[in-house]
Amino acid sequence: MxxxxxxxxxxxxxxxxxxxxxxxxxxxxxxxxxxxxxxxxxxxxxxxxxxxxxxxxxxxxxxxxxxxxxxxxxxxxxxxxxxxxxxxxxxxxxxxxxxxxxxxxxxxxxxxxxxxxxxxxxxxxxxxxxxxxxxxxxxxxxxxxxxxxxxxxxxxxxxxxxxxxxxxxxxxxxxxxxxxxxxxxxxxxxxxxxxxxxxSSFDRPNLRYTIVEKKSAREQLLTFIRREHEGDSGIVYCLSRKKVEDTAAWLRDKEIKALPYHAGMDAQTRARNQQTFIRDEGVVMVATIAFGMGIDKPDVRFVAHLDLPKSIENYYQETGRGGRDGLPADAWMAYGLNDVMLLTEMIEGGASGEEQKRVERNKLSAMLGLCEATGCRRVAILGYFGEETHACGNCDNCLNPPKLIDRSEAAQKALSCVFRTGNRFGVGHLVDVLQGKLSPKVKEFCHDRVSTFGIGKDIDEPTWRAVYRQLLARGALRLNPEGHGGLEMTDSARVFLRGDEPLYLRARTEKFHYRGERDSGFDNPADTALWQALRKRRKELADDQNVPAYVIFGDATLKEMVRQRPGDHYELSRISGVGDRKLEKYGDDFLAVISQHL
CATH class of the missing domain: 3.40.50.300 (P-loop containing nucleotide triphosphate hydrolases)
Structure with missing residues (x-):
């Protein structure tokens, strides 16, 4: 050889x-x-x-x-x-x-x-x-x-x-x-x-993508953490500093070990929170996008978004902070139409030139398109970066394929309502008109007299909002540049108005049921006990040297120790992640723990 x-x-x-x-x-x-x-x-x-x-x-x-x-x-x-x-x-x-x-x-x-x-x-x-x-x-x-x-x-x-x-x-x-x-x-x-x-391929096959419609976002987040990631390290992204502070405090009230991080905090507190997140296990960092780039923590088991990111690039980079060790991790997001309105207003009100605003609008549209996709999330993400792939079997749409409902007629009514009311009103007002509600604003603008008043009484408000989100994502509508969340039709609306292109919505479900196996631990109690003992020893060694635990050994290396049960230095040296220096420095410590559990 x-x-x-x-x-x-x-x-x-x-x-x-x-x-x-x-x-x-x-x-x-x-x-x-x-x-x-x-x-x-x-x-x-x-x-x-x-x-x-x-x-x-x-x-x-x-x-x-x-x-x-x-x-x-x-x-x-x-x-x-x-x-x-x-x-x-x-x-x-x-x-x-x-x-x-x-x-x-x-x-x-x-x-x-x-x-x-x-x-x-x-x-x-x-x-x-x-x-x-x-x-x-x-x-x-x-x-x-x-x-x-x-x-x-x-x-x-x-x-x-x-x-x-x-x-x-x-x-x-x-x-x-x-x-x-x-x-x-x-x-x-x-x-x-x-x-x-x-x-290289942009694919992160160990990440599982899930995107849900906002209902009660904090409660949805809490359910997700408790059901899937109790005791795990994770990151929760929010758009505003206030939301970061409020969400972190709310999670702490629910007995989740959460810390805030944003650029408005004093530097000392921000550094201390970051250090705690990196060095301790089971900490959830609630942050703005000021946090993340350069964070080398490999055992982040989930990245959650409570607000829509500005682009697929942002989303991909932020979710990529999960599962750096190659073990399973979740990318979970809750989004709503108000997110799109807010981000659009931020773009239009920014100091950028018109060309950059156009780029930012297109990026936001692509992000909304990903959220509204009824097919594989991974196919959509990789396609954005110019990479073709097949359905992944590891996202919400693959694991629990949505039932699709034809809402082409509703799309025509929704677009007609935008036109009949003058291409300048927001979704809330448009839904009131479609459902025939005599709100003060409907009376003020005499929209109870337009032909679309009351033609959508048979459809509930969440469905109408979903129709408008899809039409935005498909480019048939855009936000009116005058601001205030108003919608106006684009040339692309014609194919929907003529019925040349169908519009399908997913049937809404209150709960998402995961299918397929999840690497949540070891089935054998003896393996679980050894896993916990190895982690405990790793933490003790890391604390002694004032370094993060993963600097000693990563989770993937410890899990391989559990599976292989090495009995001497040679066998331990065959474990991935155990080099000569670490073998010499820590070999006896970890072999002793394994020996005690044989």
Whole structure:
């Protein structure tokens, strides 16, 4: 048998894995040989290894551009546990600590150095780069370079300087979220025209997508957590800071260990809550989108949205924070028509130019289309990113196929009502007209005299709202640019008015019944006891070293220990995630726990 390649040897003995996944091996070989690369790989797909392994293989230090302090801290903690000489430079270091890191960098004592983009382009750091031996540059979260994107960071634009100042040093740009336009922007702005592109599937098969219509959103969320994720770590996204605070407090009242996080909180409280979420188990973080990018916690078992995200890119990136360890996780969302109205008003009232507003409107329409989809959610998500797939069997529409009801005639009535009332009224008023309700507003505008007054008495209000959501999602209606939530018809309404295109709605059900197996634990009580004992020991070791528990070993590694029951160091070394350093450091601890439960 031939000896393993240097890359595979590093992967096994440093990181504890026996084989690369997907295109990891090709990426590592290409960058280690000095080539530039653009890598699109879903969250949890193993992007970090694509630059960490080449950095260890090449002479010099790999410099990693990272946008968030939390990510740097977690990555460096994990690398040090593996015995890798790694450090970061950011605002959490005092002057003496920063100088020591700079000295070690220039002296060639580091293999990986994490730095923020703002710092990298300063004259001081550019001088350090000229004096040090740089093995490669890795630009993480590279989609932040896109001015049209949801995470635009202007300082990323200055990273093109690396191509001019260090033409012989390979550069690898990585992201989990980029449509075709964003990809082209990354190539141009980061000067990666000659880079080899590695585009992996965007699919996250371990994520189960569920999207429900809002009724009582908090109660729906609580039911979901208690039924599916009691005691699990999770993230709940809300649109406003107030809603974050209120929801976190409400969940705590219901005995859920919940913490708030948003940009309006003082920095100390925000950092403390984030640290608690990362290091403790079973914490639910209720947050605005200010939270998440760069959070490297692998055991987030669910991501919930109480408000509609602005785009599928936002949704995909936010839900991607669940199940980074490859174990099952849920992406759950409750949405309603009011969400669409609010986000549209935010777009129209923003300071962006008309071209960007048009882009944002299209992205919101696609997001609404995903919510209203009656087919496989995964097919719709991957299709948005230009990837074809088949029905997944792991989303609400696949597990519990909706019964569809033909509402084509209702669509014609709904559109006619929009036209008869002047293309400027909101859904609540339109439903009153259709149902023949003499509200003060209906009387004020004499809409009891229009031909559509009372023609929809046989249909209840939730169904009419669903019809209008579908018509918005299908592009037959749009929000009136004058604001106030008014609807107006588009040219696309004609096919529905003529009856050329049908409109189907899902039959509403009060409860969603999951089908299929769920990896909720172990059937054997002895396995469950060992699992809990291993987790307890892991937590004790992590607390002793002031690191998150997953830095010691991830859940997937502990579960494999339960299944394999290794009896000595050699058998333990065959467990995925157990490298040489961790075997030496923790082997006896975990073997002792296993021995006690044999």
């Amino acid at each position: 031939s000896a393993p390649s240097p890359a595979l040897h590093l992967l096994e003995h440093v990181f504890g894995y026996r084989a690369f996944r997907g295109e990891q091996a090709a990426i590592v070989d290409h960058v280690a040989a000095g080539g530039d690369a653009l890598v699109l790989m879903p969250t949890g797909g193993g992007k970090s290894l694509c630059y960490q392994v080449p950095a260890l293989l090449r002479e010099g230090c790999g410099v990693v551009v990272s946008p968030l302090i939390a990510l740097m801290q977690d990555q460096v903690d994990a690398l040090k546990e593996l015995g890798v000489a790694a450090a970061f430079l950011n605002s959490t270091l005092d002057a003496d600590e920063a100088r020591e890191v700079e000295r070690a960098f220039v002296a060639g004592e580091l293999k990986l150095l994490y730095v923020a983009p703002e710092r990298l382009v300063t004259p001081r750091f550019q001088n350090l780069l000229q004096r040090a031996h740089v093995g490669l540059f890795a630009i993480d979260e590279a989609h932040c370079v896109s001015a049209w994107g949801h995470d635009f960071r202007p300082e990323y634009l200055a990273l093109s300087v690396l191509a001019d100042e260090f033409p012989g040093v390979p550069r690898i740009a990585l992201t989990a979220t980029a449509d075709h336009a964003t990809r082209q922007e990354m190539i141009t702005r980061l000067r990666l025209e000659q880079a080899r592109q590695f585009v």
